[in-house]
Amino acid sequence: MSFDLVAQQPKLLYLLQGVTAFAAVVSLIVLALHRGPVRRKAAALLLLAPALLLLTVGLLLPALRTVVLSFTDSGGQAWAGLDNYVWMCTDPRALVALRNTLAWVVLVPLLATAVGLVHAAAVVRSRCRAFALALVLLPMAMSFVGAGVVWKFVFAYRPAQAAQIGLLNRLVVAFGGEPRQWLVDSPWNVLFLVMVMVWTQAGFAAVLLTGAIRAVPRELTEAARLDGASPRQIFRRITIPSIRPTLLVVVLAQVAGTFKAFDIVKTMTGGQFDTGVLAHEMYDQAFRYGETGRGAALAVLLFVLVTPCVALQGRARRRAA
Template sequence: MSFDLLAQQPKLLYLLQGVGAFAAVVCLVLLVLHRGPARGGGAAVLLLAPALLLLTAGLLLPALRTLMLSFTDDEGTAWVGLDNYAWTLTDPGALLALRNTLIWVVLVPLLVTAVGLLYAVAVARSRLRSPALCLLLLPMAMSFVGAGLIWKFVYAYRPAGADQIGLLNQLVVAFGGEPRQWLVDAPWNVLFLVVAMVWTQAGFAAVLLTAAIRAVPGELTEAARLDGARPRQVFRYVTLPVIRPALLVVVLAEAIGTLKAFDIVKTMTAGRFGTGVLAHEMYDQAFRYGRTGRGAALAVLLFALVTPVVAHQVRARRSAR
């Protein structure tokens, strides 16, 4: 590759410079450790230096840049103070995205946990446990974009009298009903998008909860049965308390993932028909409409919503130890 080509493509040049700088840091760390082993925590600090450098360049600096842009105008040049944040709390489109995001955060973790728990209870002691879990895990093997395309075809609509290519409308017509535009009719279309998300994530919950149920000490369940407890009582008073940490992990992990939901909404409705969420609205404002300040404000708002959930998850893991 000639230097003239690099000069004509500055982004490629910056990439090569970044890779070279990172490689230089790694070589420097290895050289220092080779010359003389560091004492105490010095070796750990040196070995962590490349990762900390990447985290700083890839996460910390962009986060600070986004925070600064949230106080600027659409071009990211003039200071506008809290105007962008006032817009996020007053604009109908932004409020709709916030409402939909809260609906997702409430429904997706609850439904994923419920479906995963029911499936785990059904297959935990079964000989067909492995193939049954693999079957439910299949949707996780594809991306959210692929899942969105699949469910978009499931909800596909054709006028009455035409051949229906959507599975759901085919069933409706087969039972004598009229086909519907499932992804157009608000607010129910939000729920149909939630179904696609639950379909992709139920396998994760089922695997985790199956392992938790199988880890319940047999002595506890046997003692409960000897005391006359029925299967439902054993599950409620013995199994559920023991697997509570696993349930909490599933709920918090799904809540974090749901707050960042973007792919399914973008693929299935592109945020139209009242289905927008914060992540998609942030993308539209920053990249589609060129309103950098508003997009950055939405990103900061999304970060503020995710942070308490992440902090609670970290605290729960520490207490479980």
């Protein structure tokens, strides 16, 4: 233990020096703003300077470094040109990860939003609305790793002659069926992993959409009811168009989050049995196999795919507000 503390002392010293320097910079900025007259734009720039510095050091520079690494070999030293991007578009394992990521991006936002919308429509006028929303929101309080562990036990498999510990196989055996290795059979195992992600994200959609439905003017629904519209017609012709901006925000948020799916795949299958996704493949290539260039290329691809979704989400959120 004492040896570990001695070995860590230089790192702790550098960290302490960095924190002290950052605190000194912030103090000087506050003192400058307090002592002399400063224009509003200059004051805003001074106040933003520490945050911009941290973003540059912690985000911008590593991103540029990753782009450079994506054009290098496995050691990150020799120039490899577009070899890593060619590998990404031709390697069977990388193509499986691309295919699975596309399936996740299509299925998770649609299913999570649909489940959240149905739940929101069912409980929006209910007296126990808060309790019902709390129930569907509970999975969000659990980490993706925790959710993966829970559902891995649900899908657990034992040979037919052994006692089943997985809930799903116990139900199958109870009804006279044979236990199955749910997380091994492709492509169904991808759908089971998607279901876990939907289970964790449906509560987010339900809460936002409940608020949006409650904000729909009562005058519109009452007028449609007086005109003889059925509840289904009111929901389809009035409620859905009224909450469309919120629906778009929810879907785009789910898309951006799904691109970065990693924990559930890592916990439940480890990317085996054709269940890998881009984020997991990036981790494996960079840290497990030592292919730094390939991992960086996958990271660049993820950045390119996520950035438009984040930009559209910000625009949709401003419109919804």
